[in-house]
Amino acid sequence: MxxxxxxxxxxxxxxxxxxxxxxxxxxxxxxxxxxxxxxxxxxxxxxxxxxxxxxxxxxxxxxxxxxxxxxxxxxxxxxxxxTTYGMASYMFNSLVMSIVVTVAKIAVSLLAAVALVFYDFRFKNAIFFLILFTLMFPVPVRIVPLYEMMAALGWTNTLLALTGPYVASATAVFLLRQHFMSIPDSLVESAKVDGVGPLRFLWDVLIPMSRGMISGLSVITFIYAWNQYLWPLIVVSDQNKQVVQVGMKYLQSVGNAGQTDWGLIMAGAVLTLLPPLLALVAFRGPLLETFGLSE
Amino acid sequence: MTGITTTDLVKRFDDVTAVDGVDLNVREGEFLVLVGPSGCGKSTTLRLLAGLESPTAGAVEIADEDVTTASPSDRDVAMVFQNYALYPHMTARENMTFGLKTATDFSADAVDDRIAEAAGILDIEDLLDRTPSALSGGEQQRVAIGRALVRDPEVFLMDEPLSNLDAKLRVQMRAELAELHAELQTTTLYVTHDQVEAMTLGDRVAVMYDGEIQQIAPPQQLYDAPETRFVAEFIGSPGMNTVEGTLKRRGDAAHVTWGENSLSLPSAGAVKPYAGDRVVLGVRPEDLTQEMGGPLSMEVTVTEPLGDSLLTRGVVGDTEMEVSLPPRSAVDVGDVLSLTADPQRLHLFDIETGAALYHSAETVGSDAAEPPVADTQRSTT
Known part of the structure; x- marks a missing residue:
């Protein structure tokens, strides 16, 4: 050397x-x-x-x-x-959807994991396995009943319908639960003796101690939400409320004399790729930590 | 006013009884050590006092107040944990103030004063802005103790606080804890499995076994007059030799025999069991000495030079015993030693219940209230 x-x-x-x-x-x-x-x-x-x-x-x-x-x-x-084909508005819609899904999913999963790890209640394990069980029913499998439900609620064509089905996540609950279980009992007990309440414990102890895990989960969730195609296609009918993945599909119908304008589509595809790529680059550290791959 | 009182405290986990009717009375300002082997229920007892477990039956009083059903934060106790339980993302100072802000209503200035004072006592002023990962084990434990100190609680509860430290640091911290208690005089209940720690720290020591308290006494009395066979075997390093034998009487003399070996007991009148009864004889390794033509013969199986003594293990009759010989004694494995015991340092225990029946020492501890002891004194004078 x-x-x-x-x-x-x-x-x-x-x-x-x-x-x-x-x-x-x-x-x-x-x-x-x-x-x-x-x-x-x-x-x-x-x-x-x-x-x-x-x-x-x-x-x-x-x-x-x-x-x-x-x-x-x-x-x-x-x-x-x-300018012409509304890619800016598709991307904005996707961004809103992804951020709402990410924030809501992390918040719900944090609370669920806290309940599963730090509270004692009947059928705790059964409930946990029930949550894991939902991994076998991803959104595409439930699309028809979900759509009926959204229609009954009058939510179709809204942000609520777009994000709602993604808020509960067995994967996130599972990962956070495993992470919380690695936190020593004595930390919880010390907080109890000091009279630190559960929400304060979550905010001041659990979240700071899980920062890496939470950032990693957020990146995965953001990319996952950004890449959704089928559900937005079904539940959103207004073109100006549509997300970017479906917007790409609209680009395909552009073109002259039956010739698809692939240059346009590829430009859209490259633009669509950028936000997840940026998220990955920015958060690669915590992402690796989430999966225990960091050095 | 009392520090801590428990009345018939019971804790059952499903079909396991961890704590089985514990009556404990820690005086105000006292340092009481709860010692016992792992799984004896000592930590569970501490957790019951802290309110981290709720008792199946019985009552807990802290500072004359019934707190049996009170939540941990309403008991005015501070706890120190074996693994320190410091929050890894907070500095030492933040760790010390975090609970303080919830548990008490000190003003910001008062909090700063208290932190400065505790840091001064524990000599951690320079470490306050470091996170636990930048502190050594001993420093982390100091911060954890500091966190308890600033609370100024009615009672300190310590759950094996020194067990994670290396041997040398443990001895040092042990002395510091004793000093700290002498200075603060806060009622302290200290749980440990280490009987040396128990003996050196405790004003009184409670020996626990199988969910029950075997004996509560000052350290020296625990050593001199163990009330049960378990206490005798547990206290001391190594513990007391116990051997099952038969009590024989000839005229005024009584002695215990097993195999070819026999030890006579002074002041036979004080010995309660009848001739022919099976009894357990107890004698400490340090009360056995080598003597030509002594009444015991031991075949040596192991020798352990400890520097200040030569710990020798061997078989007497068919019972394994240990004897503490002077250092550099010429003893080899396979030798047969002739031993005798200090007649003033013999103990008898009931073979069924393990309860002490007789201590041959003339004077035992400070409050020598046990009838056998009183009898011994009368018959020897």
Whole structure:
């Protein structure tokens, strides 16, 4: 290893072996491994790369399959989906839906997990297993009865209908419950002896101690909500209240003489990808912690 | 005024009786240690006092007030836990103030004063702005004790507070706790499984076994005149040797025999059991000495040099016993030692109930009220 690496790593001696390895860009004699890795990354990224390339092309360029360079439309497709085809409002609707679902789901799951871990009541385990059982009935399976219910409530075409079915989450309750169970009993008992009430304990102790878990769950929930397609398609009929995934579908009907304008669609797709990507990048630390993958 | 009184306290978990009729009376300002092996119900007793468990039967009084059904926060107790129970995301100062703000109605200035005072007593002024992860085990325990101190409670409840510390630190903290109590004089109930901790810290020590209190007495009396076979075997390191034998009388003399071995008991008139009764003889390892032609013969199986003594384990008759010999004694495994016991330091226990029947010592503890002891004194003078 170079002298340079040794100098900079003096402060963090216990991490030295790891940092030395990661500082090394290419180990001579392992070029086959690197080639394989680069190849597989390209393969996995190819749909994204193609989508990006197509989003800059004109319709004839897209249909010319040998043309894989940056097209001549530039950012014109992006401007067009935003201004002409209402992408901005779809994205705003999706953002509202995702944030409402995330906040409500975390809040409900926190309360449920607190009840399941820190309170004693009859049939506690049975109730927990009942909650886990709902994992077998995701929204798409319940779509018909759910729609009937929303119609009966008069909620169709509203934010309530859009977000309501996603608020209760067995996964989030399960993860938070497991996390709370790892908190020592003596912390709870100490709070009891001091007369700290349950809500204050939740706010001042449990939530700060679960910050990583909560951020991780929020990212997953946000992306999950952002990517919903079927339920919004059914329950929302006004185009201006629609979310981005369904809005993409509307883009497909645009086009001249039976030729779908793939450049436009791909520009929409790339835009749709951005918010979840940003969320992932911003919260990758807590996300890894949630699944116990962080170092 | 009393510190803590429990009356016939019982706690059952399903079919397990953890605490079985405990009558405890901790005087105001007293440091009482509750000691016993794991699973004896000592921690459950403490939790019943704190209000973290509710009793199946019986009553709890703290500072002359019946708190049997009161919630933990209404009992004016502060608890120190074995694993410190510090909130990991708060600094030492925040840990100390968090409960304080709920449990008491001190003004912000008063809170600051109390924190400063407690930090001064415990020597943790420099650590107040650190989180628990930046503190060593001993420092964390100091903060936990500080958190209890600032509350200025009627009673301290301590649940094995030193068990997670390493041996050297434990001895140091033990001395500091004793000092702290001497300074504050707050009624303290301290639970531990470590009998050395119990003996060194307690004004009085309550030995608990199987959900029942075996004996409550000052440490020296516990050692000198154990009331049950369990206390005899539990207190002391190592504990008392107990051996089942037959009581024999010849004229005025009484002695206990097992196998080829026999020990005579002084002041036979004080010995209650009849000739031919099966009894349990108790003698401490440190009261046995090597003597040519002594009445006991031990075949050595293990030797443990402790530095200040040579702890030797072996078989006497068919019973395993331990003897504490002077250091550097020339003893090897397989040797047969001739031993004798200090006649003033013998004890007899009932073979069925384990209750003490006789202590040969002339003077026992401060309140020598037990009839056998009084008898002993009369017959020897």
């Amino acid at each position: 170079s002298l340079d690496t040794e100098d900079t790593a003096v402060g963090a001696r216990e991490n030295e072996p790891l940092s030395v390895i990661s500082d090394t860009r290419l180990v001579p004699g392992q070029w086959r491994v690197h080639l394989g890795l680069i190849g597989s990354i390209l393969l996995m990224a190819s749909p994204l790369l193609l989508a990006f390339v197509m989003s800059t092309q004109t319709v004839p360029e897209v249909y010319d399959i040998t043309n894989v360079g940056i097209g001549s439309d530039g950012v014109a497709n992006y401007v067009e989906v935003f």
